[in-house]
Amino acid sequence: MTLLELLTLLRKHLRLVIVLPVACAIAVAAYAFLFMENTYSTTTSMYVLTLDQTATGANLYSDLNASQQVANDIAQLMDSSRVRDDAARAVGLEDLDGFEISVASETNTRVITLTVTGGEPRAVAEVANALAESVGDVAREVMNVESVNVIDEASAPTAPSGPNRPLYIAVGLMAGLFAAVAIVVLMDMLDTRVRGDEIVELLGVPVIGRIPLVKGGN
Incomplete structure (x- = not known):
């Protein structure tokens, strides 16, 4: 099937191509707004301060790579049961x-x-701030860092961060459109009736006359 044939076929079933995507979008929107609860996100940032290595003031981790490793280790502590509990x-x-x-x-x-x-x-x-405080306490104890200082304390968000309802509705619309195209193509494949000049191709004989269809005639 060529693209032109597909477009012609979709035009013949234009109502289905329009109604099905809209119906899917409405169904997804109803589910998203009625059954999906809002979620909220907040962020806090912390700075890792390491202990001095000697009395001369040289840092335990003097280069940036070592500092990054310390920060990565502390980040892993967030997944520990002790910090979360x-x-x-x-x-x-x-x-x-x-x-x-x-x-x-x-x-x-x-x-x-x-x-x-x-x-x-x-x-x-509250959870974000509690986690920041807890990971600081554990890091000082088990990693011998000086402190984990909170730069920006987490605050309660004023607007939900999710779910992304417009995205879900757009996905529902596209899914409905693909389903409509698939249904139209399947209907055409299952329709074995001979239409128009297809009989010429099937029989290999010319058309010698046509009988018009008169609606409402006797």
């Missing part, structure tokens, strides 16, 4: 299973960025 107890929760926690450590820097996502604005800010 301490943070959960600090905010009065049994665990942090209802929160999505991500940690990023930029290259050649001691700055760590912590992002917490959850269903309540105030709760995500």
Whole structure:
């Protein structure tokens, strides 16, 4: 089937090509707005300060690569049960299973960025700040760093960060369009009726006359 034939076929079933994508988009929009809960994200950043190596003031990690390694190690501490359990107890929760926690450590820097996502604005800010405090305590104890200082304390977000409802609706619209095209093509493949001049190609004989169809005639 050529592109021109496909376009002609879609034009013959234009109602289906329009109605099905719109119906899918409406269904996805209804689900997104009625059943998908808002999520909120907040961010806090921390700076890792290492201990002096000697009394002369030389740092334990004097180059940027070593500093990055320390920051990466502390970022890994965020996944430890001890840090998360301490943070959960600090905010009065049994665990942090209802929160999505991500940690990023930029290259050649001691700055760590912590992002917490959850269903309540105030709760995500409290969890983020509790995690920052907890990881600082554990890092000082087990890694012998001087401190993990909070640069920007997490605050309660004022607007939801998700879900991305417009994206879901667009995906539903495109899915409906692809489904409509597939249905139209399948209907054409299953239709074995001979139409128009196809009989000339099938029989190999010329047309010697045509009988017009008169609607409403006797």
